[in-house]
Amino acid sequence: MEIARRTLERWLGGSGVTSAQADRTRVFRAGGRGRFGRLRGGLARADRHGKVLLVSLDSGQGFLSHLGMTGKWVRRAAGEAVPYSRARLQLADGSVVHYRDPRLFGRIEPHPAEALATLPAVRALGPDPLLTPLSGRQLQDALGATRAPIKVALMDQRRLAGLGNIHAAEALWRARIHPGRPARTLEPAEWNRLATAIRRGLAFALAAEDGEEIAYVEEPGTENPFRVYARAGEPCPRCGTPITLLRQAGRRTDLCHRCQPARRRAR
Template identity: 35%
Template sequence: MLRRSLEPRIRGKRIETVRVWSSALREPVNGQILRRRLMGRRVLGADRRAKYLLLHVEGGSTLVVHLGMSGQLTLVGKAEPRQAHEHVGFFLTSGERLRFRDPRRFGLVFALPTARLLTDRHFRHLGVEPLGPSFSGQVLAARAEGRRGPVKNYLMDARVAVGVGNIYASEALFDAGIHPRRSVGRISAASWQRLARSVRHTLGQAIEQGGTTLNDFTDGSGNEGYFQVSLEVYGRSGKDCSRCCAVIRKIVQAGRSTYYCPRCQR
């Protein structure tokens, strides 16, 4: 709601300077970094991730605002005096000011390189849309850092990617030639890239063939009803692999059936 109402009013405007009147929010506000990343830059657009509002600016930086329990972000006119609990002011060359107010101080205000958004500690536990622009082998690899466990379970973890259901996970791993039990700590950069491509390919094909909308695949519930066509491994245990003629196997991982080819997937 905030994003939708704010974006048309702020897009294209330039940030002249940033003032931090009080830095004591949930995490200390760093005025120096805010100014370095935002000053003189035009706002390219607004985005939302979970409860974070993201304002992307020129030069590859993003301003992140979390409203906490009582925060407000409003665009006010030049003559508007500083209010009680107004902790940060983003002054625009238009004469307006983006005002951050937060009586209870549970909010967050910081800026970072846009490219770091997915791996930043505030965001890395939030799943990525597999068909969105930020999904990649690098993201899969970065989020697997320090983790263990089979790649199939990892792929279905909603904190990693949103909407890679059980069927898609099996099919994508077959397409990428990766064994479903392979530990995420033992996957090369090249394999992560292949896997990211395979996930996109599998979901894309499912959409094409099923003629359904993207939304059906991103509800995060791992629904198994949609994708009935052209399955290479799923539901085919005991049958021949279409690539190598080995016999497809079925195992159970985290309570879900996984199908794979023991010869194609290592």
């Protein structure tokens, strides 16, 4: 998501929006399509909180973008066909920024720029570890009261904003914590390891993905930059034990049973 924010900032910052179009899809709700079509102007700022992008134009207009699971913003030359393009921003330099989303899980909501930061969808979000690095103690404050599995708690955007399935799985592997452990059973040392793991994982992902566009690991031809995610059957990078696959709340978690034991080790 941070990659998406940076690229949008670069593209729209370099050249203002001269016209916009939105197709009739569920990406837009209640009047959003018409308001998107009236967007004009240069970039005032591009912010991100968790998985939500907030784009403000100097015309006072703005929009919220949530990529869902398969959405992305791409820039193409004018006239170039873009499969699954759902909305377009024509830029003054002649290029076109498309929102493409094959499965339509994402959403775009135009709002006045000044209203973006206080939208209920934004205020409901927990702290974003990329905007404010969290200590183990702060992480425990955010997640430590629930008996939900730690993996599920990490992905609950109301508790902590910005960690998706992949980064939660990666962080738990780095911190050597089993994804099924009830969050409230974690000990201070484990919260500290998890906080460090989240910081390192996000930094690693930003470095690895620093291209023009975000790529989803599931897309054909995309290299997998992650340590355990989607690597079931391959040796654990730390201990060599084959990575195994766990399903939790319908999502995959790849883990090492040796590094991430289901029970706390006796001390």
